[in-house]
Amino acid sequence: MLTNENYIGNSVWNKHSARLRSHQVRNPPEQWVRVENVLEPIVDRKLFDRAQIVLKTIYRHMTNDEMLAALRALLARRGALSLAMIDADPGCPPAQRYQWRFGTIVKAYELIGYEPSKNYRFIGVNRHLESMRLQIIRDLVGAIDKQGGVAAHDMAMDLLRINEEITVAITMGRCRVSGFGYPRWFSKADKRPLPDIFVLIRMNPGDLTVRDYLIAPAHEIAGKSELHAINGIPLDSYIFPTLNPILRLAEREPVGGVAW
Known part of the structure; x- marks a missing residue:
């Protein structure tokens, strides 16, 4: 929250990118795309700016090793670790x-040799994926707005509404690797009410980075609960390396000087 510009009305996207069959990378700030004053601000801009100054001064000199040493010392004193501790x-x-620096708190735990409970790990991954999903939706809304469309995330229905014409359901697909080394993804394509478009964000093994996106008419994949690396031409034709097909759906064509 302390660094999320959505709270002051800005939408920032292109923070991360991933090419086909490659890991997601964090783009340098100069490549970020920022659209200001497109959301209703709920945090005063001056307060937000002061928070950024404080964040830059707190622990600014701590290296990864120093942060892990502090975590290791806490573990030695308490015998266990939690976010509250x-x-x-x-x-x-x-x-x-720690989550910003190492991707997830569980990853930081692993680096100091601490093994949290399996239940905690599951919860941690789910929180990470939900945070990623919401950020992807925010980035998509900003990108659509930037190109002249209108998009809003209907939180009650958990649907993205584009130009008041198209509804899109966006879900995360955790990667499960079989005993033979083959990845699988489980979807919830039977979401009700059925949206116009269903998007499954397929993760790489480990569920830290995005592999690709399944973007398909919802009625065509309803009932398909499991996906593999290769699913056949009809289904694999809906696999894309980016969410650009959604942006193309949101484009307005100018007619007589007016975008429709």
């Missing part, structure tokens, strides 16, 4: 900073 300890950076 980390946030309450004056010798540790906030738990969210």
Whole structure:
């Protein structure tokens, strides 16, 4: 929240990118696309700017090794770790900073040799995926707005509404690898009410980076609960490396000087 510009009315996208069959990478700030004043701000801009200054001064000199050493020392003192313990300890950076630096808090735990419970790991991955999904939706809304379309995330129905014409359901597909090494993804394409377009964000093994996107008319894949790396031409024709097909759907064609 402390660095999310959505709270001051801005939409920022292109923070990350991924080419076909490659890992997602974080783009440098100069490549980010920022659209200002497109959302209803809920945090005062001056307060937000002051928070950025504070964040840049707190723990700014801590390297990865120093952050992990602080976490290791806390583990030695307490015998276990949790987000609440980390946030309450004056010798540790906030738990969210570990998530920013290492991708997930579970990854930071692994680097110091701490094994959280399987249930905690499952919850941590789910939180990471939901956070990623919501950020992807926000980025998509900003991109559609930038090209002249209108998009909004209907939180009640959990649907993206584009130009008041198209509804899109966007879900995450955790990667499951079989005993023979073959990846599988499970979808919820039977979501009700059925949207116009169904998007499944297929993750790479480990569920940290995006592999690709299944973007298909919802009625054509309803009932298909499991996907493989190769599914046959009809289904694989809906696999894309980016969400650009959604942007093309949202484009307005100018007619007589007016976009429709």
